[in-house]
Amino acid sequence: MARAVDPAELAPTQHAWEVNAAAVRVRAGRRMAVDGLDLRLGTGVHGLLGPNGAGKTTLIRALATVLRPAGGTLELLGVDVGGRPDLRTLRRRIGYLPQDFGFYRRFTVREFVEHMAWLKEVDRRRVPGAVQQALERVGLADRAGDTMRTLSGGMLRRAGIAQAIVNDPDLLLLDEPTVGLDPAQRLDFRALLRDIGEQCCVIVSTHLIEDVAAACHRVVLLSSGKAVFQGTPQDLVDAGADSDLGDTAIERGYSALLARHHEGAAR
Template sequence: MELQLQNLRRQYGTKCAVDNVSIHFKPGVYGLLGANGAGKTTLMRMICGVLKPTSGSILLDGKTMQELGERYYTHLGYMPQDFGFYPDFTAREFMLYMAAVKGLDKKSAKARTEELLKLVNLCDVADKKIKSYSGGMKQRLGIAQAELNDPDILILDEPTAGLDPKERVRFRNIISDFAKDKIVILSTHIVSDVSYISDIILMMKQGKIVLQGPMETITNSIQGKVWEVMVDERKAAQYSRNLHVVNLHHEGNLVRLRIVDDAAPAPDASIVEPSLEDLFLYHFSEDVQNERSDDDENLD
């Protein structure tokens, strides 16, 4: 199974949400990482046929979406960022309804529903109404419905957003179980989620893929650009205003800073091994700062 995006572009008026993206997917887990507004959701909606590209092509095993027609969608499982549930349905009723929408016969629908509810640990609450579910339970139900037709391509848009750490770990494990022999594309701005389960990292910024590579080598591009330094509190405040500080830890009267920068922030700064979080900040520090500013404005 091979999914190809060729020069994919999506324009909204003068704004280009996805700008000339070309990617070749084979079975594995792809972590699509970027700040909010980077174009991740638009890209996924085009892959799923929800949005039509302004230009470019999407091919599955060498055939375009247009050539495949409805057959293309039989290979897809999609969990959108804002998944619409029927609150008065039980989980079992909802799964059987979605199975009918996807064209499963009654016998297959029932068997697949029970199998997936067990897999996502919802059997004990399968006959309770969805409106009584926690956020984590709804997310697990969301991925279960995406798997109903046993798709070759699983698209998950911000699947762990809003979950507590325990639920996020559980959800990542579920995704790993589903990922065997599939193309799994996982979109998120939560760095730790993709670092644990992704084979390939795709970094998206302003509609473009700015970096892609295997998880084990993706941080090589910032070798020699991550530093640690011990400073007093006054200096720490100054560095935090002017440099990309990834982490700050008070140790007695001093502060240990982890900084991402092309040049040493101080003569006594030491180089340390980069992490995916360092790489994210290196590419997206301005976007992250803008998100924080927007959040501050919303609190006013």
């Protein structure tokens, strides 16, 4: 049985909260996809889990300032986004990889990442070095001259990750980043996450629970727009039993927590 986790235990040791949400509500069309969410996240790698329709992508979009909360309080990097701040300045400090991202098919990989660095207003003197470093970190330096239209699905995903980190963000948001990556690439990606998470708040939305177990310091489980669990991967493992659904201990913990939440909601 997983113990209740005091949010104070999630405090980073050196930095203030990068994400501080209180009773946040966010609409996706007519539906309130995030409904009364309390969340505080600091430096480290945080896995965002939940079934389809749980509100993961809507939450990521709100954290990326694409969607404005319909209620509650949301502070990002110390800035209250509900107070109509200078979002342009805030966005310079955020890296974001959506599930689907657009690009000019005739751009080379380097041109694509350079273009995104320009949009993020990276100092032009830093752009060449920042682009090269980003490409090296995702293993695309040897494909920098290839056009985007020639890349495989996995390589496109890595190019998307490169643009998300080119501005050396303080808050990195990745929505299903491992889609299309082969097993070896996923191992490299996990190592990259752990490295970035030493100095940055990284939030990874994924359906691949094993990626969370291998790379994340903390886990947030969403269901029906609410956080039904926050804790470590080990806490998630401890929530399950051998009789619960799943092939691994962490999958059984995930299934057990969702089942308990649904049982409680049905009462």
